[in-house]
Amino acid sequence: MNELLAWARAQGYRVKMLTLTARHGRDDDLAELLERMKDAKQRWARHRAYRRIKPHMIGSVTATEVTGGGAHGWHPHFHVIVILDGDVDLSSLRDAWLASLRGAGLDGTGAGWDIRSGDEAGRYVAKWGAAEELALKDRKKGRAGRTPAQLLAASCDEGDRRAGYLWAEYARVFHGRRQLVWSRGLKALAGVGEVDDQEAAQDQQQDGQIETGRANIPHAVWRGDVATRGADRRAELLDRAEEVGPDQAAAEVVEQGLPDRDVLEDPDPPPYQPPPGGIGLR
Incomplete structure (x- = not known):
């Protein structure tokens, strides 16, 4: 990812990061919720607003993340790094995403959409690396769930049975699922090759940097x-x-x-209604 972003900057392209999610509740089944969100993302890519902007997209990388155990159940979300040929306004994609959620039988508010400007996303990536930025999962104070690794640790180290059940559900749903997906042809275009685990670990050591x-x-x-x-x-x-x-x-x-970032959210959203067929109904 860092190699891709360095290439994008060298080419003079703009980089933006979108975060996409849906409203969710404690009664939602993770597999059902994830499949509906995947359906919504496919609908989003076919929306006329997306098709208008697509000619300006050089490519994209999507990371699928999830937290669980919070007050509102499972929280799956997509982080989408988009590489653009110029300073393109992506704000029209917000309404397209919310409409796509409704088409997939889900619901969404302004909080289901977040966008980082190229300069802002670039500063984070330059200082912390793309992997850290994509993996940042914490959400609103007091409402955040736990990452899968935290659920597993709580199950093993603290004997937390509920965390163990949640971990098992996560493992079953995500087994064999790709969590980092590149758009077609982007790796070849950027000259990014596949690396093995040993090479990736060596890159993460950031050789040549000096701690001050x-x-x-x-x-x-x-x-x-x-x-x-x-x-x-x-x-x-x-x-x-x-x-x-x-x-x-x-x-x-x-x-x-430090001061909070402004979070776009509807002032008075309607009560949450879980999608039909979820774990609550069963």
Whole structure:
């Protein structure tokens, strides 16, 4: 992914990241919800608004992620990295996504759509790497579920039976499913080849970089004020550390936190209705 984004920048292309999800509840079955979201994404790609923008798309990569165990059940979502031939306005794709959800028997509000500008997404990717950006799963404070790895850890280390059941459901649904999908021809166009696990691990070591400073930030502060889905401020924190040093930047975060990002959401959405055929009905 980092090789792809470096190529895109060298070609003068613009990069944007979309996050797509749907409203969901505790009674929703993960397999059913995921299949309906996949159907919605296919409908979205056929929508006239999408077809108008498609000629400007060089390619895209979609990551499928899920968290579970929160107040609103399973939370599957797509992160879509889009490479464009210019500064294209993608705002029309929001209504197209919400309409596609309805066509697939799901529901959505403004919170089901998030877009990062090319500059913003590029800053995160440049400082943290594409894998970290795609894997950022935390959502709103107090409502976030746990990642599959966290569910497995809770089952093994804490004897959490519910987490174990959720992990088993996740493993059954995602077994054999590709979680990172490239658009056709993009790898060849960018000259990106397949790498094995050993090569990928070596790349992640970021050889040649020099550590200039280090500071500790409490986990609760990091997840509550810095690296959340609603208020992602990792790049800003590093910028501040470069200005005043890591210790001072960390102290400022602990003392006063960082401002939340605005999250687009309907002011008074209707009550959530789970799709028919879910686990609640059964």
